[in-house]
Amino acid sequence: MAELPAPDPRSDPWARLRQATRARIGLGGCGDALPLREVLAFQMAHALARDAVHAPLDVAALEAVLHPYAALRARSRAADRGTYLRRPDLGRRLEAMDAAEGPFDAAFVLADGLSATAVQRxxxxxxxxxxxxxxxxxxxxxxxATGARVALGDEIGARLGARLVAVLIGERPGLSVPDSLGVYLTFDPRPGRRDSERNCISNIHTAGGLAPELAAAKLAWLMREALSRKLTGNGLKDDADPAALAAPTFALPDG
Structure with missing residues (x-):
């Protein structure tokens, strides 16, 4: 699909401000309606968001890019996408999962969430x-994990005997970014954990969001601090020194 030409900044005083935000500002008008360009752009953004919500996760393709790590598979009690959207509670309960022998310091769960597109990318x-x-x-x-909500990671982490679980999950698509990834970190995962007991890194994408490499640096710092302090959530603040985030590795804390 060919892109419409951008408005000339010399005739559009809002053009410069739009460079600082993804919000739809100063859209102009054509009589009593929006300009055709803005209507079409909104419809495209809405279609991309809907597609991201309903698109299935390509598990085989994701397994391939995780190489050389052999992935396990898990699924929630939400039997299909429609059930998942109508019954969030079923997305928090584990139906089936491949086994692995623990214990482990940490487990990573790659969950489709509300945007399989974000997880895939x-x-x-x-x-x-x-x-x-x-x-x-x-x-x-x-x-x-498919049909997954954030809390599904608690049961997965408990089954694996992991001290920490990091759930990498597709966030709810917006009308500016349909492929935003979030990471939720929980110490001592087990069913019944509250959202206040997690740390979240959000807005991870390559269209002006948090770059995956920097998100990983923040996550690794939080994981080290979580094991050192034996907690996540409200008691653990992301106050990492930027110089520490630039370091290539972190060591495992004692305990």
Whole structure:
């Protein structure tokens, strides 16, 4: 599809301000309606968001880019996409999962969430970059979870005997970014954990969001601090020194 020509900034005083935000501002008018260009752009953004919500996760393709790590598979009790959207509670309960022998220091769950597109595009990059910063850690095989909500990672982490679980999940698509990834980190995962007991890194994407490499650096820092302090959530603040985030590796804390 050919792109419409951008408005001339000399005749559009809002053009410069739009460079600082993805919000739709100063759209102009054509009589009582929006300009055709803006109507078409909105319809395209809405279609991309809907597609991201309903698109299935290509598990085989994700397994391929996780190589050389052999992934486990898991699925929630939400039997299909329609059930998943109508019954969030079923997306938080585990139906089936491949087994692995623990214990582990950490487990990574790559979950489709509300945007399989985000997981397909960014989750493997975050996973690989985080592992490069965690030498010496006992990392469980990555788990690819379908029909998953964030809390599904609690049960997966408990089954694996992991001290930490990081859930890399597709965030709810917006009308500016349909492929935004979020990461939720929980210490001592088990069913019943509250959202206040997690740390979140959000807005991970390559269209002006948090780059996967920097997200992985933040995640590795939080994982080290979580094991050191034996907590995540409200008691663990992301106050990492930028110089520490630039370091290539982190060591495993004692304990």
């Amino acid at each position: 960014h989750a493997a990059a975050v996973f690989h970059a985080a592992l490069r910063r965690l030498p010496g850690w006992r990392i469980a095989p990555p788990v690819i």
